[in-house]
Structures are given as C-alpha cells and as structure tokens.
Amino acid sequence: MITLVTGASSGIGAATARLLAKDPGTHVILLARRRERLEALAAELPSASVIVADLTDPSAPVRVAEQIEREHGRLDLLVNNAGVGGRGSFASSGWAQVQRTMAINFEAPVRLTEALLPLLRRSAPSTVVNVGSVAGRVARPGSGAYSASKFAMVGWTEAVQMEELRHGVHVTLVLPGYAATEGFPQRELIAKSATRWMVSKPEKIAEAIVDAARRHQPERYVPRPFAVVPFLKVLLPGLYRRAVGGGRFTAAAGHQVRESGKDGGPGAPTG
DSSP, rough: OOOEESSTSHHHHHHHHHHHHTTTTTTEEEEOOHHEEEEEEESSSSEEEEEETTTSSTTTTHHHHHHHHHSSSOSSSEEEOOEEESOHHHHHHHHHHHHEEEEIIHHHHHHHHHHHHHHHHHTTTTEEEOOOOOTSSSSSTTTTHHHHHHHEEEEEHHHHHHHHHGGGGGEEEEEEEOOOOOOOOHHHHHHTTTTTGGGEHHHHHHHHHHHHHHHHSSSSSGGGGGGGGHHHHHHOOOHHHHHTSTTOOOSSSOEEEEESSOOOSSSSSOO
C-alpha cells in the first residue's frame, strides 16, 4: 500500500506515519518542508521516502503527483494533515491572516487533492483523510481565521465525499479538538481534572485517522465526546456564546505552522 502523509515532520503527521508504517507492505511517503526531520523519521520506518515541498507553492501539487506516479504508479491513501494555527482577533490581525491561513489550511490541500485525484481513482478503492478541526464546526474569539479555513475544509470535504464515492475514492473527515503539541502544550487544560479529557496526544489523533481510513468512516471526532459540541451550539446558542465568548477556551495570541499535526485547540495549529 502506498500512502502519503503531509505535514509529516512532527506532531500528528509524524505519529500517523509511524502508525501506518507498522503494517507490512505499506510504504509511507513523508511530505513537509523540513528535510532533516523528514529524513530522520524515514530512517526509523521500514519503508518510507521523503518529498520536501511547500504546498503553498503553486507548482508543488503537480510536482508531487508526478513524482508519486513516476516512483510508485499508484496511491492508496492521502492524509491531508499539514496546516497552520492562527491567533488574534480580526481587528488586530485582519485580512492578511485570514488570507494566509486559508492558503495553507484550505487551498493547499484542495490543490494537492486535485493533482492526485486521477491517481487515487486509478488506485481505487483508495482513501483521502482530511484533518479538519472541531473549530470547523464551532468558532471562538481569537481564532476566526483558523475557523474560517476549517469551516471551508468541512464543507468541501462533505461535497467531495459524495462526489467520489462512485469512483471508489472514500473521503474521510477527522475533527480533533485540543491537542498537546510542541507549540501548544495545553498546560492549563491538562492541569485541571475537569478539562484534562479534552486534550489529545498526537498519537491518539493518529489512531483515529488510521482507524477512520480503514473503516471508511465519513467523519470522526477526537476525542469522541467533542461530537456533541456542534449540537449544543445549535440547541443552546445563548449558553454556548456565554461559555465561549469570554475567551475561557481561547489560547494566547500567536501562531505555529503545523508541519506536524493538529490543533492546540479546536482551532489551534495543525501541522
């Protein structure tokens, strides 16, 4: 099986690559910008190769597709994990942050999927896993750009799921909540017993990605109880806004590229 994981240099991406590589006969293609980290990870795995690329480069998706076609001739699994998490109000960060976040979190995976779709169809049954976020269902103060990118990812994924089913390409959406990463250790949430359950390690999210891909699940929340959050927002909108609007669940301002893996919150970085 030939698999491609973006944002594979650390965090969720690296954890997902390690988990996939445990299956005999699986070759993992590691894609990110940091060559040293990718090569170090590839050396750990039984069968892996490296593609160094910046997916915001307009020429990158076609070059990636051509290399995979040339070297492997098929693609069984694409994990769109790479992304960025932004912080700050719209008044302070403006359109520039929205544009940057959309380019990395939404436009880049869409263009990569477009370039790889013919190969995925020829390799069917095949799977695409898009790593979204709970922030793609509900928004919070200080993370509007991030939520905008993940809301777009959710809508696009749901449409492509239905479009590609008849072609044998199964599209899965994984929606993590808070995750402890290098840039977002989530110390405050982990320190409290009432909120500790909300924080996932990259390995837990990787398990959900691989399991959802194997079972062809349309959607998966991590941890699973986060699935009730969008329903609570719809059923009790006033309570939701009072609980979230004060910034209790919003991280401090800042941003981190996720050449790794997932959110520092239902709307923090991804990889």
